[in-house]
Amino acid sequence: MTILVTGCKGQLGSEFRKIASYSSDYQWIFTDYDTLDISNENDVIEFFQTHSIDICINCAAYTAVDKAEDDYDKAHNINTIAVGILARCCKLHNTVLFHISTDYIFDGNNDTPYTETDIANPISVYGKTKAEGENVIKKSGCYYVIMRTSWLYSSTGNNFVKTMLRLAEDKHSVNVVNDQYGSPTWAFDLASTIMFIIGRNADKEIHEIFNYSNDGIISWYEFANAIFRISGKNCKAIPITTEEFGAIAARPKYSAFNKNKIKSYTGLSIPFWRDSLIKCLEELNRK
Numbered sequence: 161m162t163i164l165v166t167g168c169k170g171q172l173g174s175e176f177r178k179i180a181s182y183s184s185d186y187q188w189i190f191t192d193y194d195t196l197d198i199s200n201e202n203d204v205i206e207f208f209q210t211h212s213i214d215i216c217i218n219c220a221a222y223t224a225v226d227k228a229e230d231d232y233d234k235a236h237n238i239n240t241i242a243v244g245i246l247a248r249c250c251k252l253h254n255t256v257l258f259h260i261s262t263d264y265i266f267d268g269n270n271d272t273p274y275t276e277t278d279i280a281n282p283i284s285v286y287g288k289t290k291a292e293g294e295n296v297i298k299k300s301g302c303y304y305v306i307m308r309t310s311w312l313y314s315s316t317g318n319n320f321v322k323t324m325l326r327l328a329e330d331k332h333s334v335n336v337v338n339d340q341y342g343s344p345t346w347a348f349d350l351a352s353t354i355m356f357i358i359g360r361n362a363d364k365e366i367h368e369i370f371n372y373s374n375d376g377i378i379s380w381y382e383f384a385n386a387i388f389r390i391s392g393k394n395c396k397a398i399p400i401t402t403e404e405f406g407a408i409a410a411r412p413k414y415s416a417f418n419k420n421k422i423k424s425y426t427g428l429s430i431p432f433w434r435d436s437l438i439k440c441l442e443e444l445n446r447k
């Protein structure tokens with residue numbers, strides 16, 4: 161079975177490269193912007209014609225949430241149009257598309273965890289382009305698994321955990337938003353769950369959306385304090401409001417997921433956010 165991973169140099173894509181380094185169960189093809197620009201329709205069509213791909217895991221995305229507010233065309237091109245190109249190629253070649261979506265497709269007005277059937281109502285350009293990306297997949301008729309995730313971090317790339325560690329190098333306190341609640345997700349846990357589904361999904365006939373994050377619901381402020389405490393940094397998080405922080409793009413104030421569906425589909429238990437954070441910090445220490 162051959163698995164194509166697009167956007168392989170990003171946070172999530174890097175976890176699949178790690179998994180591939182010790183798993184010989186599959187043939188792997190890794191591409192990123194420099195080797196396969198998923199928004200280049202001709203290149204993607206040719207790629208699918210010249211490689212026999214059973215599974216495409218799309219880790220490529222435009223993920224700069226604030227920048228997207230002034231760059232709708234680029235975000236739309238990568239998060240929606242390019243996803244449609246991949247989905248049509250998957251349909252044509254009977255490839256199962258694993259695509260990653262986001263909690264930012266929701267407006268955050270819930271006060272209970274979002275289920276897979278809750279209605280998307282994005283409040284940012286990034287969220288809008290990702291919600292549209294889900295729709296083009298559903299309309300394409302390809303076999304798909306859309307994994308919605310939130311607050312993704314890993315030991316590679318740019319993310320909240322690494323930003324906090326960097327700030328703690330020369331600051332004794334950092335202002336952190338304390339009125340947005342959600343769940344962090346260690347990219348390794350998400351990648352492992354996707355591989356579990358791939359391992360089980362022998363018949364390929366799948367059309368599913370799953371929510372996936374680590375367990376537990378916290379604010380960014382609580383997350384920052386845990387990062388400082390666990391990594392032994394002499395830095396304190398100061399709680400501030402979303403308004404005080406003044407980010408360019410709006411974020412949902414509550415974006416926790418209900419994960420009953422993925423739990424019962426896989427039978428896997430989901431790691432608690434703090435346990436996965438400890439593992440990621442240990443991995444960073446070893447680097």
Ligand SMILES: NC(=O)c1ccc[n+]([C@@H]2O[C@H](COP(=O)([O-])OP(=O)(O)OC[C@H]3O[C@@H](n4cnc5c(N)ncnc54)[C@H](OP(=O)(O)O)[C@@H]3O)[C@@H](O)[C@H]2O)c1
Pocket residue numbers: 166167168169170171172173192193194196197198199218219220221222223238242260261262263290309310311312313317318
């Ligand atoms: N990060 C989060 O907190 C978060 C939360 C929820 C959901 N998600 C979703 O999870 C998925 C993985 O996110 P991530 O954090 O791993 O993203 P990431 O670290 O930003 O990686 C995305 C990768 O895609 C590449 N890419 C961008 N445009 C491309 C194109 N046209 N063709 C091919 N590759 C392209 C990027 O290359 P360049 O670096 O060269 O642009 C980068 O290597 C995304 O779908 C994202 O929307 C992320």
